[in-house]
Amino acid sequence: MLLAQVHYDRSDYQKGIDVLTKAQGEADDETSRAAILSLLGDGQAQMGKHQDAAASYQRAAEAARFDGQRAQYLAARARALTAAGKAEEARQAWTELATNPAYSMVAGEARVRLGELSAKPIAR
Numbered sequence: 001m002l003l004a005q006v007h008y009d010r011s012d013y014q015k016g017i018d019v020l021t022k023a024q025g026e027a028d029d030e031t032s033r034a035a036i037l038s039l040l041g042d043g044q045a046q047m048g049k050h051q052d053a054a055a056s057y058q059r060a061a062e063a064a065r066f067d068g069q070r071a072q073y074l075a076a077r078a079r080a081l082t083a084a085g086k087a088e089e090a091r092q093a094w095t096e097l098a099t100n101p102a103y104s105m106v107a108g109e110a111r112v113r114l115g116e117l118s119a120k121p122i123a124r
Helices: 002-009 013-024 030-046 050-063 067-083 087-099 101-118
Strands: none
Touching: 002 013, 002 030, 013 030, 030 050, 030 067, 050 067, 067 087, 067 101, 087 101
């Protein structure tokens, strides 16, 4: 993971992604696997591959052991969906984060993001 971060710091996201893709199979516990998948999503997002990033964040959330970690990964997924132009999927993701008590640590952001997705420009 450290090598991938070095590649990311040098803006060489594909090399970082390649390192993480290889490391996925070598992760020996769910915490490492979730962190690897999240970092993979970060690289994909930096490359503008927001749908791929959303999928990686979803897999990270599924691998996460604790609700707090899961909430952070699901919020990252919702942000990636928004960036990918998937407004309805993002709205569903943010709604789950805003209403599920297990994800209370991101509920405030979720409510703000839902407002942003619902906002319409004023007609003049």
